[in-house]
Each structure stands twice: as structure tokens, then as C-alpha cells.
Amino acid sequence: MRKRIIVSDGSRTAEAEIRPYTRDDFRALIEVQAESFPPPYPPELWWNEAQLEEHVRRFPAGALCVAVDGLIAGSMTALRRTLAHGDGHIWAEATDNGYIRNHEPDGDTLYVVDLCVRPAYRSLGLGKWLIQSMHETVVHLGCRRLLSGGRMPGYHNHADRMTPEQYLExxxxxRLRDPVVSFLIRCGRIPVGVAHGYLDDEESxxxxxxxxxxxxxxV
Structure with missing residues (x-):
């Protein structure tokens, strides 16, 4: 996967490239995490070099970054798993705490580990471009689907009167807008259920x- 595109937010236009990330990108990828998940998000949960090493070694096709005018502005990481419909899981179990040592080379599902974009570049639609690129990877590899657990950061505003399933519906x-789920729906993703205890996330x-x-x- 190597794709050159022109991105714009209506007031600025830039050239971007989506490609697999490499060891030379590790420092920039950790910087992207730090900018995307600032305090009080725990820094120890940002990518570390040991995790990134596993990504590029085990499954480079699922380790994508987007560079704008040469600067790494975002990344998206996935692994292959075979998961039955309705399988319950949490992020740590599904992704081996982000190390993807449970990657299955013949898995039928491309499972999203992480998606992040530097805040200063989010208006350019880079997250949507990365997701589209993972859709293309699904087709290229012959996988059955792309699957992820998306945060529901708006749920805490309704938790006193709705179950997570009702909120998602x-x-x-x-009828409601969620910063993450609504974005994923606009990217062509379909909600298929709720994973309870997926991540230690107070808002969700x-x-x-x-x-x-x-x-x-x-089919």
C-alpha cells in the first residue's frame, strides 16, 4: 500500500501519502500518540517502540501511516484475527495489549488496533482516508471484514437513562450524535453490537x- 492524495479542509490544501510505517517512523508515531492523547491520558498507554516493532515485523500491511508534506500526521494499525459473530472481547485481549503477537496470518477479520491523527491535521479528513485504505487492504487480502471497537465518548451524558445498546441505536x-461512532458511520462502518468492559474509559x-x-x- 502506497497512495498519494491531495487533502483539503476548504481553506488549505496539501499533498499526503499513505504508506506502511517503518522503524524510521517510530519516534514520529509516538509523537502523534502524545499529541492525540494528551494528559490526563496516561503516557504509558502511548505506543512504545517494542509494540511498533511487533507491528512492522508481524503484519506490515496493517501498519499504516499518513504523511502530510513529509510530516507523519496520523496512523492506523490492525491485525488479522478470526472472530465469530457476537464474540465478546476487550481491547487488551483482542490486540494482545497492542503488541499483536496474537496476529493470525490467515484470520478472516482485519481488526483495528488503533487510529489516531494529530489534532492540527484532523480537519483534512485523514482519519477517513486511513479507514478507506484499510477497507482496500481488506479487499486486497481477501478478508471478510474490517472490525473495531469504537469508543462511545458521548454515552456518559445519557448513561443514567439508556443502556449502551440503546444509546448506540x-x-x-x-437521533443522537457521538464524536467517534457518528464519524465511523460516515466512513461506511455499521454498528453490530456493544463490547462491555472493552477499555478503561470513563466517558464510554x-x-x-x-x-x-x-x-x-x-458473500
Whole structure:
């Protein structure tokens, strides 16, 4: 995967490239994490070089970054797993705490480990471009689907009167807007359930929306 695109937010235009990240990018990738997840997010949860080494060694096709005018502005990481419909899981179990040592070379599901973009570059639509590139990777590898657990940061505002499933349904129908789930829906992802205890996330009350994109070339 190596793709050159022109991105714009209506007031600025820039040339961007989406490609696999390499060892030379590790420092910049950790900087992206630090900018994307500032305090009080724990710094120890940012990518470390040992995790990134596993990504580029085990599954380089699932380790993508986007550079704008030569600067790494975002990244998206995935691994292959075979997961039955409705399988319960948490992020740490599904991704081996981000080390992806549980990567299955023949897994039928491309499972998203992480997606982040520097705040200063988010208006350029880089997250959507990275997701589209993972859709293309699903097709190229012959996987059945792309799957991820998406945070539901708006849920805490409704947790006293809705279950996570009810909240997700309201977002799906467009009656509520969630910063993450609504974005993923705009990227073509479909909510297929809720993973409880997915991540230690107070805003989501520990829940995540399971978001799926199915390979249209596999029935």
C-alpha cells in the first residue's frame, strides 16, 4: 500500500501519502500518540517502540501511516484475527495489549488496533482516508471484514437513562450524535453490537461500539 492524495479542509490544501510505517517512523508515531492523547491520558498507554516493532515485523500491511508534506500526521494499525459473530472481547485481549503477537496470518477479520491523527491535521479528513485504505487492504487480502471497537465518548451524558445498546441505536438512527461512532458511520462502518468492559474509559463507561465494514466481494 502506497497512495498519494491531495487533502483539503476548504481553506488549505496539501499533498499526503499513505504508506506502511517503518522503524524510521517510530519516534514520529509516538509523537502523534502524545499529541492525540494528551494528559490526563496516561503516557504509558502511548505506543512504545517494542509494540511498533511487533507491528512492522508481524503484519506490515496493517501498519499504516499518513504523511502530510513529509510530516507523519496520523496512523492506523490492525491485525488479522478470526472472530465469530457476537464474540465478546476487550481491547487488551483482542490486540494482545497492542503488541499483536496474537496476529493470525490467515484470520478472516482485519481488526483495528488503533487510529489516531494529530489534532492540527484532523480537519483534512485523514482519519477517513486511513479507514478507506484499510477497507482496500481488506479487499486486497481477501478478508471478510474490517472490525473495531469504537469508543462511545458521548454515552456518559445519557448513561443514567439508556443502556449502551440503546444509546448506540439512537446514534445509528441519527437521533443522537457521538464524536467517534457518528464519524465511523460516515466512513461506511455499521454498528453490530456493544463490547462491555472493552477499555478503561470513563466517558464510554467502559463500553465500545463494535463497528464493521464487510468486504463487498465476499458473500
Amino acid at each position: 439512537e446514534v445509528k438512527l441519527g 463507561r467502559g463500553n465500545a461500539a463494535l463497528m464493521e465494514w464487510r468486504n463487498p466481494f465476499i
